[in-house]
Amino acid sequence: MSDTEKSAQTQPNESAEPSFRYNAKLAQGIEEKWQKIWDDEGTFWAANVNGDLKDGKGHNAEGRPSYFAMDMFPYPSGKGLHVGHPLGYLATDVVSRYHRMKGENVLHAMGYDAFGLPAEQYAVQTGQHPRITTEQNIANMRRQLHRMGLSFDNRRSFATIDPGYVRWTQWIFSRIYDAWYDEDATNPSGSRGCARPISTLVEQFESGKRAIPGFEGKAWADLSEAEQADVLNDFRLAYISKSPVNWCPGLGTVLANEEVTAEGKSERGNFPVFQRELRQWSMRITAYGHRLIEDLDTIDWPEKVKLMQRNWIGESHGxxxxxxxxxxxxxxxxxxxxxxxxxxxxxxxxxxxxxxxxxxxxxxxxxxxxxxxxxxxxxxxxxxxxxxxxxxxxxxxxxxxxxxxxxxxxxxxxxxxxxxxxxxxxxxxxxxxxxxxxxxxxxxxxxxxxxxxxxxxxxGLPVIYTVKPLPESGDDLANYEGKAPFVSHDGIVINSSIDATKAKG
Incomplete structure (x- = not known):
């Protein structure tokens, strides 16, 4: 064989890519292989203490420490995930795998927050039932999450439109509706204040142990059914209130502040938004304000996050x-x-x-x-x-x-x-x-x-500054200068601006 023939045979092989060079094709092959193994073997399955839901090896929890990793549910209003979704999901996946490698029984599942305005508006615009569009989007998101190799137990994943999920949310609401917050009762943790059945409140009204607000001196049986309902509404943990909301006639719904632009228009559709006082369901979460703040000490969160929560709860005494x-x-x-x-x-x-x-x-x-x-x-x-x-x-x-x-x-x-x-x-x-x-x-x-x-x-209204001992600090004294006219309690203007030295004297 001539040198030319030898060169013609070897040239293609020399330019060919090595069999195991790590590129997109090889990465995809590795991912698909292991994702199939994880699916077949139930690698990420979380086991219940007993019952049919076991781990991939067919075992129940069997005393293993439990760990629950929860993600923010994606909203299936679009065709698929956006780049911000993996940012959070990858972080929780790393944590989940870490605890799983420690031998813990890790529950890491995904849900889809499927109710909402975008799905409703799409149905209005297209005439297509929102369930069809929503389920198509969920299927696509499941595919995308699976391709990312996230360690979800898909047996436990659900959407908020699933009948089983709706059933239990309605059951929870019925329990909240039929409850009131009794400040004098002792809760399981030993402190005062807890929810009790609304029937116990009715018993107190009927026996005369508790006065009926607005109907002092009257017996519970003397009140009409509507009057009794109004009294109980002021105690229920889930109650009907009348309060200002962001009403958007163009969308036919109430909007959250985040859904309204700086120009007072709806983020979706750019419709005008108005303040309206409407009847709506509310939760008496303020009754739990003190317990919510106390329980922050039991959570392993960064202190700056706890501070944000305390400020959000905003417990005040007055x-x-x-x-x-x-x-x-x-x-x-x-x-x-x-x-x-x-x-x-x-x-x-x-x-x-x-x-x-x-x-x-x-x-x-x-x-x-x-x-x-x-x-x-x-x-x-x-x-x-x-x-x-x-x-x-x-x-x-x-x-x-x-x-x-x-x-x-x-x-x-x-x-x-x-x-x-x-x-x-x-x-x-x-x-x-x-x-x-x-x-x-x-x-x-x-x-x-x-x-x-x-x-x-x-x-042009008067301003009264209550006279009190002034601090010794020069910096603090300076805060009294340059204020509005100093007016006494009888309305007489003493001087146009407070001189700290004279005020102290």
Whole structure:
């Protein structure tokens, strides 16, 4: 054989890729091989303590330490996963494999949060039943997750539209609905306060052991069925409330704050969003505020995450203060919750949410000597309140409480009586007060709150600074300078700005 013939034979072999070079094709072959083995052998199966659900070797838990790894459920509204999904799923998969290699019984499963607005809107637009689209998307996501080789026990994976899942969520809701929070009962951990069947509350009303709120002196049997239902609604852990929501007529549904753009439009469809007061189901989670904070100490979370949770829970201790409000329809009660009842002496005005019930009783005419800038340019309080309510509806809750936003509001024509001093406080309405936060009404103490101070300055309202011993620190004393006029409790202006040295003297 000539050298030319030899060269022609060897040249293709020399340019051919080695059999075991690690490239995309080899990687895919390895992945498919081992993923099949894991599936066939049930490598990632989690075993129950007893029963049919065993691990891949046919054993129950048999005393092995258990470990539960939970992921955020993907929402099957699109054709498949986006790049952000693997970011979290790979991290929990690493943790799951680590604990599994330690011999622990690891439960790592996946679910699909299949209910929601995108699926509904797609059905409206296409006329196709949302279950068809949703199940197609779930099938594709399962395929993608499987190709990633994640260590899920697929026997335990589910979607929130599965009848079995819906059945148990409804069962849980029925248990919550038929329960109330008894502050005097002892819970399993030994501390006070726990849920009890609503029937135990009815027994207390029937026996007279507990007074019936709003019907003191009456027997439970004397109340109508509707009245009894209203009383129990104020105790149930799942109850019907009426509160402001982000209502989107174009979508025919309520939206979360995150689903509303900065322009006040729906993120999906770009439809206008309005504030509406609607009846809806609520959970009395505030009853568990103290226990939620205490239980954070039992969780192995980073301290900064626990701090975020404590701030979110927002447990506070204070008092309910009742102000009499003189209206054309008689004296009405205005309840205010405050963590600082000692600042009642510094209250110079009060503010209610645009949704507050007191605005149904504003006078037909402005009181005499009402400043023009309090009226907002309107001829009567009724006209002013109606227009302001419409303006507030066009804002989201986030826009209304934005610290950087301009404070708006107007006088209602009503006055509240300070229960401590007897002073008549002008009652304003302002959209920075939310109906679903506290009681929807605040007593404004501009001498101690920046937002109240800004509002007071805008409308020319007095500012009271409660006199108290000043600290020795020069830095702390400096905080008293440059403030608004210092006004005593009898309303007399002492000086235009507090001089720390003179005030201390």
């Amino acid at each position: 008092a309910s203060v009742h102000f009499d409000v003189e209206t054309p329809n008689g004296v009405k009660d205005m309840e205010i919750y405050t963590t600082r009842p000692d600042t009642l002496f510094g209250t110079t005005f009060a503010v209610v949410s645009p949704e507050h019930h007191l605005l149904e009783d504003v006078p037909a005419e402005w009181p005499a000597e009402t400043p023009e800038d309090w009226k907002g340019g309107y001829a009567t309080p009724v006209e002013a309140v109606k227009a302001y309510r419409l303006a507030a509806e066009a804002k989201t809750a986030k826009d209304r409480v934005d610290e950087a936003g301009e404070k708006t509001g107007l006088f209602t024509g009503l006055y509240a009586i300070n229960p401590i001093t007897g002073a008549k406080l002008p009652l304003f309405t302002a959209d920075y007060v939310l109906m679903d936060y506290g009681t929807g009404a605040i007593m404004a103490v501009p001498g101690g709150d920046q937002r109240d101070y800004d509002f007071a300055v805008k409308f």
